Amino acid sequence: MLKILRINTRTREYTFEDLGAYAGLGGRALTSRIVSQEVPAGIHPLSAANKLVLAGGILACTNAANSGRTSVGAKSPLTGGIKESNSGGQFAHKLPKLGLLAIVLEDKPEDGADFTTLLIKKDKVEFLDAKNLVGKLNYAAHDVLKAAYGDKVVTALVGPAGEQCLMTANIQFSDPDGRPSRSAGRGGLGAVMGSKKVKAIVLDPEAKDSVEPADGEKFKTARKRWLDILMGHPVTSQGLPTYGTAILINIINEAGALPTKNFRSGRFDGASKISGETMTETIKARKGAYKHGCHTGCVIQCSQVYNDKNGEYLTTGFEYETIWGFGANLLVDDLDDIAVMDRTCDEIGMDTIEMANTMAMAMEAGLVKWGDGKGVIELLKKVGTKDPLGRILGNGTDFTAKAFGVDRVPVVKNQALPAYDPRAVKGIGVTYCTTTQGADHTAGYAVCQNILKVGGDVNTLGKAGQVEISKNLQVATAAVDSLGLCLFVAFAVLDTADAVSVIADMVSGLTGKPYTADDVVALGVNCLKDELAFNKAAGFTAEHDQLPAFFRNEPLPPHNTVWDFTAEEMQAAKIA
Amino acid sequence: MVISLKCFAQLGVYLPENAEAYALHPGDTVAAVVERLGLPQAEVKLVFVNGLKAGFDTVLKDGDRLGLFPAVGGG
Secondary structure (H helix, E strand, C coil): CCEEEEEECCCCCEEEECCHHHCCCCHHHHHHHHHHHHCCCCCCCCCCCCCEEEEECCCCCCCCCCCCCEEEEEECCCCCCEEEEEECCCHHHHHHHHCEEEEEEECCCCCCCCCEEEEEECCEEEEEECCCCCCCCHHHHHHHHHHHHCCCCEEEECCHHHHCCCCCECEEECCCCCCCCEEECCCCHHHHHHHCCEEEEEECCCCCCCCCCCCHHHHHHHHHHHHHHHHHCHHHHHHHHHHCHHHHHHHHHHCCCCCECCCCECCCCCHHHHCHHHHHHHHHHCCCEEEECCCCCCCCCEEEEEECCCCCEEEECCCHHHHHHHCHHHCCCCHHHHHHHHHHHHHHCECHHHHHHHHHHHHHCCCCCCCCHHHHHHHHCCCCCCCHHHHHHCCCHHHHHHHHCCCCCCEECCEECCCCCCCCCHHHHHHHHHCCCCCCCHHHCCHHHHHHCCCCCCCCCCCCCHHHHHHHHHHHHHHHHHHCCCCCHHHHHCCCCCHHHHHHHHHHHHHCCCCCHHHHHHHHHHHHHHHHHHHHHCCCCHHHCCCCCHHHHCCECCCCECCCCCHHHHHHHCCC | CEEEEEECHHHHHHCCCCHHHEECCCCCEHHHHHHHCCCCHHHCCEEEECCEEECCCCECCCCCEEEEECCCCCC
8 A cells, every 4th residue: 555655844754654534535636635634724835834745646556648647735825725736747656666645745944944855765764965956956956866866866846936935936846858847837836845945855766666456457458448548539649749738829829819918919920930830840840859758658748859949958848838928928929938938937946827927017017028038038037046026026926016016917816827818718717716726727628618629619708608617627627636647638538438437447447446437526526625625714705716807897809808707607616 | 702721730731822812712611611622621620710610611701711720639
């Protein structure tokens, strides 16, 4: 049986605990259960009472395709609510080899304490002096750790932003190529890790435990069918591998929903220059890789290796959201500049969506001109330094808007909006408003039914059916995140009749106990109940489930629609 | 009568040279244009006319903006 490793960052005591009441959970269901049960909702997120939970999903210990995603949970410094931030990388793949389902960082050292590196070995934790890493950017820090522990070392890092406990700080996980490129981006969880004075978590590359499925034949049969489902769907077998998530730039622009110049228009004149098609051509010309997996076991391969003009590695995991945020939303149409911004965020350890919106605030304030990519790069590089401006920017969209008197602030629950204008994709707006996470597209990706004709088809500009779609997707997403599966499996799952029962069969084959499609649904429902209970106790009410007023007051070209849901109308999207 | 025509992702190879001012026959539907491009209809998952989802039977008119996509996902 896998265990939970609890580490007290103040006393340096640690315990390997049986799962006990947490048995049967994994990923987001586990992080949210631990946070909702063990962290008082009213606490300051940077205080000793917060806990940082890093977990693999229920299927992380198997070789099922795309089952290696990592969930990170805590009370969010950015939203003040519960947070699960989901990442690729090798961390969740390695945890079971150490006999672990999750690691929980508790308490915090006294003021003035030095940063530590936690070296996690089988049955043992070592607290190492992190002086050799403090102040370093993530790639340089990971290089130091590779030199010490080998190229296969698996790490979780906070960059300078996390060291300073800034609200945009993320946690960067190492990928299969040995780069710290994968981000648990949203909600400032790097600040929680930084507050506990942990610079790096290192998983012993020598660990080689394995978990055998209890019913090997059942698991194997289900696993084979699972692979066929993913490889048989055009989105997961062709579109995503070839063009990455940036394939969305053109279609969201065509649909008039690509937020441009801080959500003033749904179309960007420079869209084709920053599209997935252009990215793939550029990558091919520079001999990068347009097919690339973020974790061992990924068959969708939506990532890429993006080289600069000289053919030198620049970035990977170059996502649609990042390209939109630093591109269309800032009127920047130079893909190389946007790639540098992506890398800069990965280096300093910042969420790209939050920082992109923060840069829009900087443009509103006149700190940098609209469209000035080089100016944006200079501003980003201030974060994590001693420059007070870096401290302001590094605290995100709302904080920066307040510092400079900007009133056009696209946030819900203080978290900045992603890459779909809710006036032209009403269903994703319902998710932005009602998810426990603050404005988050992944929490209930209604773009599927609104734009992509996956899992259904509704009028994206209308209200009909949107609340129900968002609710069902929020449940499904919570289940996917708890199983440790990549969310992109949903494109195939939504269109395949037996997919959920095949997933249930994989769990049943693993545990040797009955597990049905109903259990998969219950996993998602119960996860959301935990999260909603935490947020309610933290003071969130229906009034917080709404977009800023400008979405209601300003029609969005080209369709000239406005946001017209009341908070009350959307309450049915939340699990009762 | 002309339309602005765009074929995205894998469908880009079917884009004609005069795509920005693609000549239309009176009464042309999306299906007729797709056929004239030599593009198998089964490869087209999403049709947008003037930024709105449309069908193969949608009749096109002068000045329309037609976008054709294969199955697409991301996020």
